[in-house]
Amino acid sequence: MEIAGRTIVVTGGGNGIGAALARRFAADGARGVVVADIDGDAASTVASEIDGLAVAVDVSDEVAVQALVSTTEDRFGPIDLFCSNAGIGPIGGIEMSNEAWQEIWNINLMAHIYAARAVLPSMLERGEGYLLQTSSAAGLLTNLGAAAYSVTKHAAVALAEWMAVTYGDQGINVSALCPQFVNTAMLDDPSADPAIAAWVRQGTIEPEEVADVVVAGLADERFLILPHPEIGEFFLRKATDYDRWLEGMRRLQRQIHEA
Numbered sequence: 001m002e003i004a005g006r007t008i009v010v011t012g013g014g015n016g017i018g019a020a021l022a023r024r025f026a027a028d029g030a031r032g033v034v035v036a037d038i039d040g041d042a043a044s045t046v047a048s049e050i051d052g053l054a055v056a057v058d059v060s061d062e063v064a065v066q067a068l069v070s071t072t073e074d075r076f077g078p079i080d081l082f083c084s085n086a087g088i089g090p091i092g093g094i095e096m097s098n099e100a101w102q103e104i105w106n107i108n109l110m111a112h113i114y115a116a117r118a119v120l121p122s123m124l125e126r127g128e129g130y131l132l133q134t135s136s137a138a139g140l141l142t143n144l145g146a147a148a149y150s151v152t153k154h155a156a157v158a159l160a161e162w163m164a165v166t167y168g169d170q171g172i173n174v175s176a177l178c179p180q181f182v183n184t185a186m187l188d189d190p191s192a193d194p195a196i197a198a199w200v201r202q203g204t205i206e207p208e209e210v211a212d213v214v215v216a217g218l219a220d221e222r223f224l225i226l227p228h229p230e231i232g233e234f235f236l237r238k239a240t241d242y243d244r245w246l247e248g249m250r251r252l253q254r255q256i257h258e259a
């Protein structure tokens with residue numbers, strides 16, 4: 001899919017990766033870019049820069065996601081590309097409260113389902129449309145210190161995979177964006193283990209670099225979009241010898257804490 005002339009929604013578009021995507025889509029000549037975010041002020045700031053439309057929305061509220069789609073269609077016509085990108089990344093293991101697990105589940109997984117339910121009928125009727133879901137390298141591998149994040153990002157990849165198989169013959173493209181660490185506010189969680197946070201910071205790329213890789217991935221209509229190409233290699237190693245990969249991850253965890 002080429003970006004020029006397209007109507008595109010980006011959730012979580014007020015900051016970080018979503019804001020970089022929105023700016024890049026506008027620069028590449030999209031017809032309309034809708035910047036959707038729970039932080040309405042952030043959405044407005046980005047939208048005003050790119051002559052887009054800001055919508056304040058909580059993506060874990062299905063009715064609000066349906067309204068986002070209607071608002072977009074009223075303003076720009078049918079949606080060509082829906083980037084379901086908003087996400088949260090709380091640090092913590094299985095001890096996290098049930099409420100916290102439910103919240104991340106609603107945002108990192110259910111929001112993708114709400115988006116797909118809202119846009120797919122029109123896309124299927126037209127025989128074309130593109131769903132981009134931001135998952136994470138944690139959806140293919142695992143994220144040290146973040147159980148719920150890893151689990152929900154795996155679920156997001158599984159959903160994207162299922163939709164790619166189910167709707168691919170009907171003109172629908174699906175991609176799963178799986179970056180490793182990107183220099184955004186998400187990495188500033190003060191509750192993060194300091195050793196892991198320092199290790200994470202060594203390997204970050206900028207959101208604009210992610211946007212470059214996304215545009216190339218969309219042009220190729222590639223399912224897995226990997227801004228850090230080595231993640232594809234790690235994924236292969238995991239599939240080839242799971243136990244060896246697990247031992248490698250445990251060693252990495254030990255090394256980070258001993259450093």
Ligand code: NAI
Nearest residue numbers: 012015016017038058059086087136180181182184185186
């Ligand atoms: P960010 O924190 O800079 O941006 C996330 C945006 O989502 C914020 O503007 C926030 O207001 C919005 N948001 C949060 N909850 C929302 C909700 N319920 N409804 C609507 N908007 C909501 O973080 P970043 O890094 O740009 O994250 C974007 C996506 O990329 C997330 O899905 C994240 O999990 C994923 N990701 C981030 C990585 C990183 O290292 N920063 C690595 C891999 C994936």
